[in-house]
Structure formats: C-alpha cells, structure tokens
Amino acid sequence: MRTHYRTYLVMAVLVVAALVLTACPAQQPAAPAEPQVVEVTRIVEGTPEVVVVTATPEPGMMEEEKVTVNYNWGTEPPTADPALATDTTSSALIGSIFMGLTDLDDETQEAVPALATSWESNEDKTVWTFKLRDDIPWVVYNPATGETEVVTDDEGNPRMVNAHDVVYGVKRTLDPNTASDYAYILYYIAGGEELNNADPAAENFQELYDATGVEALDDYTVQFTLKVPASFFPQIASMSQTFPMPQWVIEEKGDRWIEPGFIATNGPYVMTEWIHGDHLTLEKNENWPLWGTDYAPSNIERLEGVMIEEVSTAFALYESNELDTSGVPLEQIDRVKADPVLSQEFVNAPINCTYYYGFIMEKAPTNDVRVRKALSAGIDRKTLVEQVTKGGQIPANTFTNPLNFGSPAGDPEVAPWALPEDMGGTGYAAAVEMGKGLLEEAGFPNGSGLDVLLMHNVSEGHARIAQAVQAMWQSAYPEMNVTIETQEWRVYLKTIDKDSPLEDQPNVFRLGWCADYPHANNWVHEVFNTNAGANRVRMSEDDPQVGELVKEFNETTVKAQVASEEDAKALYKRAEQLLVDEIVAIAPIYYYTTVNVTKPWLQRTYDPIKLHLYKWQLDWEAKKAAMQ
Amino acid sequence: MTASASPVAQKAIEAAKRGRSPLADTFRQFRKNRVAMLSTVFLILLVLVAVFTDTFVFTLFTGEKPEPLLAPYHYSEANFIYVNAPPMTRTDDGQLYLLGTDYLGRDILSRTLYGTRISLAVAFVAATVSLIIGLIYGLISGYSRPAIDNLMMRTVDFLYGFPIIIFIILMQVYFKSLSRRGEGGLADVLINIDKAMGGMFFLFIAIGMLNWLGMARIARGQTLSYKQKEFVEAARSVGATNLRIMGKHLLPNILGPCIVAETLAIPGYIFLEAFLSFIGLGVNPPTPSWGLMISEAYPALRTYPHQLFVPAIALTLTTLAFNFMGDGLRDAFDPRLRGEG
Numbered sequence: 001m002r003t004h005y006r007t008y009l010v011m012a013v014l015v016v017a018a019l020v021l022t023a024c025p026a027q028q029p030a031a032p033a034e035p036q037v038v039e040v041t042r043i044v045e046g047t048p049e050v051v052v053v054t055a056t057p058e059p060g061m062m063e064e065e066k067v068t069v070n071y072n073w074g075t076e077p078p079t080a081d082p083a084l085a086t087d088t089t090s091s092a093l094i095g096s097i098f099m100g101l102t103d104l105d106d107e108t109q110e111a112v113p114a115l116a117t118s119w120e121s122n123e124d125k126t127v128w129t130f131k132l133r134d135d136i137p138w139v140v141y142n143p144a145t146g147e148t149e150v151v152t153d154d155e156g157n158p159r160m161v162n163a164h165d166v167v168y169g170v171k172r173t174l175d176p177n178t179a180s181d182y183a184y185i186l187y188y189i190a191g192g193e194e195l196n197n198a199d200p201a202a203e204n205f206q207e208l209y210d211a212t213g214v215e216a217l218d219d220y221t222v223q224f225t226l227k228v229p230a231s232f233f234p235q236i237a238s239m240s241q242t243f244p245m246p247q248w249v250i251e252e253k254g255d256r257w258i259e260p261g262f263i264a265t266n267g268p269y270v271m272t273e274w275i276h277g278d279h280l281t282l283e284k285n286e287n288w289p290l291w292g293t294d295y296a297p298s299n300i301e302r303l304e305g306v307m308i309e310e311v312s313t314a315f316a317l318y319e320s321n322e323l324d325t326s327g328v329p330l331e332q333i334d335r336v337k338a339d340p341v342l343s344q345e346f347v348n349a350p351i352n353c354t355y356y357y358g359f360i361m362e363k364a365p366t367n368d369v370r371v372r373k374a375l376s377a378g379i380d381r382k383t384l385v386e387q388v389t390k391g392g393q394i395p396a397n398t399f400t401n402p403l404n405f406g407s408p409a410g411d412p413e414v415a416p417w418a419l420p421e422d423m424g425g426t427g428y429a430a431a432v433e434m435g436k437g438l439l440e441e442a443g444f445p446n447g448s449g450l451d452v453l454l455m456h457n458v459s460e461g462h463a464r465i466a467q468a469v470q471a472m473w474q475s476a477y478p479e480m481n482v483t484i485e486t487q488e489w490r491v492y493l494k495t496i497d498k499d500s501p502l503e504d505q506p507n508v509f510r511l512g513w514c515a516d517y518p519h520a521n522n523w524v525h526e527v528f529n530t531n532a533g534a535n536r537v538r539m540s541e542d543d544p545q546v547g548e549l550v551k552e553f554n555e556t557t558v559k560a561q562v563a564s565e566e567d568a569k570a571l572y573k574r575a576e577q578l579l580v581d582e583i584v585a586i587a588p589i590y591y592y593t594t595v596n597v598t599k600p601w602l603q604r605t606y607d608p609i610k611l612h613l614y615k616w617q618l619d620w621e622a623k624k625a626a627m628q
Numbered sequence: 629m630t631a632s633a634s635p636v637a638q639k640a641i642e643a644a645k646r647g648r649s650p651l652a653d654t655f656r657q658f659r660k661n662r663v664a665m666l667s668t669v670f671l672i673l674l675v676l677v678a679v680f681t682d683t684f685v686f687t688l689f690t691g692e693k694p695e696p697l698l699a700p701y702h703y704s705e706a707n708f709i710y711v712n713a714p715p716m717t718r719t720d721d722g723q724l725y726l727l728g729t730d731y732l733g734r735d736i737l738s739r740t741l742y743g744t745r746i747s748l749a750v751a752f753v754a755a756t757v758s759l760i761i762g763l764i765y766g767l768i769s770g771y772s773r774p775a776i777d778n779l780m781m782r783t784v785d786f787l788y789g790f791p792i793i794i795f796i797i798l799m800q801v802y803f804k805s806l807s808r809r810g811e812g813g814l815a816d817v818l819i820n821i822d823k824a825m826g827g828m829f830f831l832f833i834a835i836g837m838l839n840w841l842g843m844a845r846i847a848r849g850q851t852l853s854y855k856q857k858e859f860v861e862a863a864r865s866v867g868a869t870n871l872r873i874m875g876k877h878l879l880p881n882i883l884g885p886c887i888v889a890e891t892l893a894i895p896g897y898i899f900l901e902a903f904l905s906f907i908g909l910g911v912n913p914p915t916p917s918w919g920l921m922i923s924e925a926y927p928a929l930r931t932y933p934h935q936l937f938v939p940a941i942a943l944t945l946t947t948l949a950f951n952f953m954g955d956g957l958r959d960a961f962d963p964r965l966r967g968e969g
Contacts, residue, residue, distance in 0.1 A: 312927040329927055330731075330927075331712075331731060331927050331928030331931055331932070332927075332928065332930070332931055334712065334931060335930065335931045380708070383708045387708045387709070387711045387733070388708070388711070388731065388732065460927060463913070463924075464731060464732070466913070467732060467913050467914055468706065468708075468732050470704075470913070470914060471704060471705075471706035471732055471734075471914065472706075474704060475705075475706070481823075483823070483912055484912060484913050484914075485912075504805065
C-alpha cells in the first residue's frame with residue numbers, strides 16, 4: 001500500500017512544479033510579434049479564392065491607421081439583405097451600409113429626412129410622395145485593392161441612387177420569390193398584399209407586379225399609393241424593407257449578392273470583411289456626400305465587429321479594452337454599479353422593446369381566460385425588474401412600449417393589477433388575491449390540478465426570468481405545477497408558430513417585440529390582429545369565452561388606423577385593455593432597457609431601434625493612450 | 629481438489645483455514661485502507677443526507693407534501709428581498725442563510741443538500757442499470773460460441789463508435805417532446821415518474837442505457853478467462869446446464885472485478901449529469917443539481933464566488949470519495965495484494 005502514497009506524493013510534487021514552471025515565462029517580456037501568415041477565404045469578384053493576408057499589422061500599415069471602434073454584433077447577422085432582415089443585428093448592419101428614405105430621430109422617434117429630403121401626402125393620407133437626394137452614389141468595395149469604388153453606368157458616370165432603385169426595392173420585398181418574412185409591413189401599399197400572396201407562375205403575375213402602388217414619377221421622386229390611410233407611413237419608410245436595392249447585383253449574383261465585394265450599397269459605411277460567425281468589419285464610405293453634416297457627424301472610420309453571443313465574454317473583453325462598448329451580464333450589474341470606474345461608464349437607456357409571455361389560447365389549461373389572467377397577475381413585475389433583471393427595466397402593463405405613438409403604458413386604466421402601487425396600480429398582493437379568486441372559479445383552487453408548461457429559448461437571462469416567474473406562481477398558487485423547457489432559437493420559433501401541432505406547444509412562451517416603426521399600429525395590430533399578425537397565441541374570433549372580445553379587438557385596431565390622432569389614442573388604449581386585461585392573450589412583463597457600458601472615449605447614441613454608428617464620436621488619442 | 633476449485637471457492641477454503649469467512653477477509657483488507665474507509669463513511673453520510681433532506685420517506689405513502697428536514701428551506705423557496713446574499717446572512721425576520729442565497733434568493737445550502745439526491749441517484753441508478761445490462765451481455769457473449777461472441781462484441785464496438793453525448797441529447801429531446809405531448813399508456817406512466825423526479829428519470833435511463841458497453845467487455849473478458857478452468861469443466865462433467873454454469877459458477881467469480889470497475893465509473897456518471905444539466909439538457913428547473921447550480925453560478929464567479937464554490941466543492945468531494953472507495957475495493961478484492969502491508 002505504501003507505494004501508492006509515494007506515487008501520489010510524487011504526482012503532487014510534479015503538479016505543483018508544473019504550475020510554478022508554467023507561470024514563470026509570463027514575467028519575461030513578450031517576444032516581438034512576428035507577422036503570421038494565415039489563409040483566409042475571401043470572396044473576390046467571380047469565384048471564391050484563397051488570398052494570403054498577414055495577420056499581424058506590418059509596420060507600414062501604422063501610418064494609415066483608422067479611427068476604429070471595437071464593437072460586438074452579439075451574433076452572426078442572419079442577413080445583410082434589406083428585404084429579408086427581421087432581427088436587430090441585421091437591421092443594425094443594414095442601417096449602417098444602406099440609406100433609406102427616412103430615418104428616425106433618436107429622441108422623438110419621428111421620421112426625419114435621409115435619402116428623401118421632403119415628403120408630402122394628400123388630404124386623406126393615402127398617397128405619399130417622397131423627393132429624393134440626387135447625390136448619393138452606389139458603391140462597391142473592392143477586396144483586391146481595398147478601395148471603395150463608385151458604381152458607374154454605361155457612359156462612365158457615377159450611378160446615383162434614384163427613385164427606380166426604391167421602387168425596385170419595395171417590389172422586391174413584396175415579390176413572393178424573395179420570401180421576405182417582413183413583407184406584410186408593406187401590405188399598406190395598394191396591391192402589396194395581392195402581389196405578396198400571388199403565385200409567381202400565374203399568368204397575371206406581371207400585372208400584379210406592375211400594379212403595386214409604388215412608382216417613380218421622375219428619377220428622383222417616388223410615390224406610394226396606399227390601400228388604407230396611414231399617418232405613420234413616413235416611419236414605415238425608415239425600415240429596411242423599403243430601402244433602395246441594387247437590381248443589377250441581385251440579378252447577377254443571386255443569394256450571394258450580400259457578400260463583401262459583391263454588394264452595392266449607398267450608406268455611410270461599406271462592409272469590407274465578413275468572416276461568417278467570427279467578425280464583420282465596416283469602413284467609412286468616402287464617396288458618401290453627407291459626412292461632416294449634422295446628419296453624420298461621426299469621425300469613426302472603421303468598425304471592427306466581433307460576434308460574441310455570451311454577454312459575460314463580451315463584458316470581459318470590454319474590461320480588457322478590447323471592446324469599446326458592451327452589454328453588461330445580469331450577474332455583474334451589482335459589481336458594475338459599485339465599481340468607481342465602471343459605474344461612470346454605465347448607461348441605462350430605454351429601447352423600444354417589450355418582454356412578454358404569450359399564452360397559447362387553444363391549449364388547456366391556458367384556454368381558460370381566468371387561468372390566463374391569474375397567471376398574468378401572479379407575476380410580480382416590480383420585484384422581477386428590481387431583484388432579478390436589475391437593468392432598470394420598467395414593469396409593463398401594456399404590450400405597446402411607451403416610446404410609441406398611441407401607447408397607454410403606465411395608464412392605470414389598463415390592467416391596473418399589473419402595475420405596482422407606486423405606479424398607480426393595485427399592487428401585487430391585491431393581484432394575487434384576484435388571481436386566487438379566478439383560479440377557484442376556474443376549478444383550480446389554490447392552483448391544485450393546474451399544470452402549466454412554460455417554454456423559452458436558450459439564454460441565461462430568459463432562464464432566470466422563467467425561474468423567477470415559476471417561483472412567483474408557485475408561491476402565489478402553492479398547489480400549481482410549472483414545468484420549464486428550453487429550446488434553441490430556431491427550433492423554438494417553429495414550436496411556437498401558430499401552424500405547429502398543438503401537442504408540441506407549451507402553454508406559455510416568452511417573446512420580445514421591438515418596434516419596426518414607433519407607432520402602436522406596429523404593435524397591437526401587426527402582431528396580434530388575427531387577420532394581420534403572426535398570431536402565435538392562437539387567438540380566434542370563435543373562442544367560446546372571449547370570441548366577441550377578439551372580434552372587438554380586431555375591429556378596434558383597424559379603426560385606429562384611419563382615426564384622428566386623439567381618437568386613435570383612445571382606440572389603442574381600448575385595444576390594450578382587451579389584449580392584456582380581458583382576452584389576456586399575453587402577460588406583458590417589462591419594457592426593455594439596454595444595460596450598457598461604454599468607454600469614456602466613445603460617445604454613442606442609444607437609439608431605441610437603430611445603431612446610428614454615423615452619429616458616434618470616438619476620441620482616438622484617448623483610446624490609443626488607454627490601449628498602451 | 630483445490631486445483632479445480634474456483635477462486636471464490638478457493639478463498640472460502642483459505643478463509644476457513646484461518647477461521648474467517650471470505651467476505652470478512654475482504655472487509656478486513658478494505659478496512660486497512662484509511663482513505664477508502666474515510667470515503668465510505670463520507671458516502672454513507674451523503675446517502676443519509678440525501679434521504680433525510682426532507683420528509684420524503686415519511687410522506688411517501690401518506691400523500692402529503694414533503695417538508696424540509698435537514699435542509700433549512702425548500703429548494704424552490706425564493707426570497708426576492710435577499711437575492712445574492714453572502715454567507716451568514718440573517719434576514720430581518722430572523723431567517724439564516726448559512727451559505728448565502730442565489731440570484732433568486734434561494735438558500736444555497738438547501739439547494740446543495742437537495743442536489744445530493746440527483747448526484748447519488750444518478751450514481752446508483754445509472755450504475756445499476758449499466759452493471760446489470762453489461763454483466764449479462766458480457767457473460768452471455770463470453771460463454772457463447774465464438775461466432776455469437778464475435779457478433780455480440782462487434783455490436784458493442786459499433787455502439788462504442790457512436791458519439792454518446794449526441795445520443796443522450798437525442799434521447800432527452802425525444803423524451804421531453806414525449807412528455808409534452810402527454811400520450812397515454814406506458815409512456816404516460818413513465819412521464820409521470822419523470823415529472824415526480826424532476827426530470828431525472830429519463831436522464832438515468834439515457835445514461836444507464838449507454839454506459840454498459842465497458843462493463844460488457846470486462847464481463848466478457850473475465851468469463852473467457854474462467855470458462856476453460858477446471859471447475860467449469862468439472863461442473864459440466866457432472867451435467868450442469870449452461871444456465872447453471874453461468875449463474876452459479878461463473879457469475880460469482882466475475883462479479884468482484886465488475887463491481888469495482890462500476891464503482892470507478894460512477895464519478896463519470898455524476899460528471900455526465902452535471903454536464904448535461906450545465907448545457908440545459910438535465911433536470912428540469914427548479915430541481916437543483918450540482919451541475920445546474922454550477923452552470924447558473926459560473927458567470928457570476930467574480931461577483932459571487934460562493935455560489936459556485938459550494939456546489940463545486942460538493943461535486944469534487946463526492947467524485948473523489950467514489951474514486952477512493954473504488955480504489956480500496958479493488959485492492960481488497962484482489963487476492964494478490966493479500967498479506968501485504
């Protein structure tokens with residue numbers, strides 16, 4: 001037996017020695033970086049080929065260093081195609097490399113001029129005419145020379161972005177061949193819905209295509225004819241689905257047109273490198289005429305964006321000066337707030353998104369409105385945002401985020417039980433009492449016999465919120481049983497789709513919604529109107545309990561589209577009352593905030609929807625000094 | 629006569645000569661190994677903790693809800709006023725959080741104690757499942773004709789080549805969708821067992837069903853080395869059936885090494901469970917498992933290190949204890965070490 005102990009002793013000594021020895025070289029000065037040759041596949045005009053580039057900067061390159069911001073995209077952007085973008089990462093990328101008709105003001109969220117210098121509508125807001133700038137060229141980045149080149153026409157003149165490009169872009173989004181998930185946002189355009197739902201092989205397809213209500217009156221004037229009056233149309237015109245698109249590139253390159261080297265863009269930045277899943281680099285488009293104006297005051301010449309999904313990893317990079325701005329992981333917020341340096345860099349900005357739990361209204365037991373209301377009331381929103389999420393989020397009693405026109409957020413006349421007492425509501429204790437009563441009525445006294453499946457997509461943050469809600473439900477209704485399941489995002493989206501089999505679906509699912517344009521119509525109508533939206537909650541006018549209310553809801557959101565501003569506000573309020581308090585299709589939880597840290601040398605905007613990189617400022621000298 | 633006796637019988641004869649039973653002899657050998665003894669005591673304590681963490685054993689047949697017994701609180705009891713509390717926190721109304729609380733204000737001590745159940749259950753259930761399957765499979769394979777033996781072993785080789793984690797993940801996904809659909813019949817019974825166990829049941833099945841391969845090889849090897857021995861010949865010559873030879877003469881002889889191998893495999897199962905929980909395929913929240921607790925706590929390592937260290941230390945100590953005990957058992961079962969030390 002003794003030999004054994006001797007072996008252990010020897011091994012222990014070896015381990016310690018190994019630790020000590022490996023620790024030593026760290027104190028020696030690092031060897032000068034030798035340029036390493038790596039092979040990178042880059043898409044160069046034509047076919048992909050292997051280009052040998054040097055990974056470490058050569059001395060000569062230091063002279064032409066560029067003011068660079070180090071950014072984290074957060075994930076691989078699913079697309080750079082303006083017609084296909086549905087997520088915030090893609091939208092941030094597209095908003096930096098393209099320029100749309102209008103833009104949204106950081107503060108007021110109103111439409112401001114961008115590619116369009118002015119616009120007007122007819123009396124009843126069904127015909128909108130946009131006047132376009134004539135000095136924005138299409139550019140293509142050439143990876144072989146590293147230059148951004150202006151696209152020229154047959155005669156060698158710069159090819160400017162014109163009204164035909166906008167018309168093409170809009171029609172391309174609506175074209176069923178494009179299969180844009182967001183095409184419905186353009187259904188306001190006359191003939192848009194018909195075109196999008198048409199069969200591309202049908203004989204009248206070209207007719208429908210031509211009949212769509214968008215046309216170029218001249219080279220720099222574009223006119224939209226709408227199906228219904230829409231006072232919010234200039235805000236829709238800020239969305240990437242209406243952006244001008246380079247027809248010749250798309251038709252030549254097909255799906256690969258979005259790769260650097262192929263893609264023609266008209267925005268402040270060009271995409272110079274996109275290594276999928278790793279990083280995406282943007283560089284200033286020197287041919288863009290608006291640099292230095294109030295619209296684009298930025299001095300940033302380059303954005304190096306990594307794609308790190310784990311917030312804690314990104315935050316660690318931020319702390320080691322490898323990122324200039326980053327999110328803050330939930331569990332580090334306390335430390336950040338207590339830290340003398342980090343607390344100065346901490347910014348808590350509202351963004352135009354709402355976090356909510358949706359109820360599948362066809363699946364027992366959430367097919368009972370009383371159960372749904374009891375569950376919604378059983379969430380202590382104030383405690384959740386203060387003790388669990390901790391990012392300065394605001395407890396929500398409506399679906400529409402307060403940053404939108406027509407949002408009754410915080411109005412105690414909408415679901416007062418969801419609001420804490422200091423916000424004018426009835427508070428959590430009263431809400432639970434109400435919930436208990438409702439459950440008793442529904443045949444689940446104290447939650448006994450109530451078995452609920454809660455599902456969320458994989459993420460640290462969602463898991464915490466789900467477990468907190470689970471604990472809240474189980475302390476409010478002690479006998480009930482809550483099961484939590486997680487799925488990967490793509491699988492998850494399929495599971496909660498309204499066409500997926502009911503037996504695969506949970507009772508409660510989590511989702512967030514971010515505004516495409518800041519108007520309540522984008523929320524209650526486009527998400528939940530059973531005729532317009534994705535309707536993941538499976539709301540139906542035939543529902544035995546709330547069918548009438550669903551009908552009223554659908555009519556209300558449609559009526560609000562044509563009503564005057566004052567009437568529209570009242571109608572949206574009624575719609576929220578129906579959605580949250582009477583039908584209880586969802587349980588709104590909180591209005592998002594971004595919890596960010598930004599280095600003192602970077603001045604950035606916190607637009608609720610857009611990235612607006614061209615409005616940021618970077619103190620390059622300070623950054624370099626800090627990097628030393 | 630001694631020459632043809634099986635090792636077990638031989639041991640019995642030797643032990644009888646010295647006036648001790650063979651089991652006592654083994655135990656005496658085992659007791660001499662202090663680390664192994666200490667580990668065993670630790671594991672026995674752990675079993676007691678797992679059983680008496682709450683009043684589960686007393687309410688098993690009364691249908692009442694179990695109350696915490698050894699653990700100060702129920703594992704899902706969240707105190708949102710005291711989230712991320714440091715160790716030794718006393719609340720205003722006099723409750724004590726000895727090891728602090730996690731991000732939802734749940735007592736870490738209680739969760740760690742409840743977590744003992746998962747780890748030990750996985751250790752015993754998965755080990756038993758894999759021991760039974762592996763032993764029988766290996767015994768049959770080793771005792772059968774070479775053609776059948778070959779076929780059975782190549783099957784094992786084939787399964788060895790299969791990425792086990794992916795298989796477990798697939799099984800977990802399948803079982804979870806099964807439980808979501810709520811089908812009737814046998815599936816329903818299994819699902820209810822799984823729910824009652826906090827999602828552990830299918831995990832055990834998945835782990836046990838895939839870890840018998842090594843056991844099968846050991847059992848086969850042992851069987852091969854014994855089946856040509858004289859005592860088997862003797863048994864056959866007096867007309868014993870194959871079944872009797874396998875059950876009565878071979879099994880007792882190969883059991884020792886197999887149990888030892890299984891004991892040494894247990895830390896692997898515990899780690900596998902921790903890993904699966906870590907990536908979200910293990911137990912259903914809020915059921916605590918050490919792996920799940922570690923996965924929840926590791927991002928906050930810099931802010932609240934105690935949330936990570938408590939379950940991590942528990943996991944380390946338990947796996948170490950199983951390793952040392954397995955070591956001790958191997959030494960004790962091995963007759964070659966007899967008489968030394």
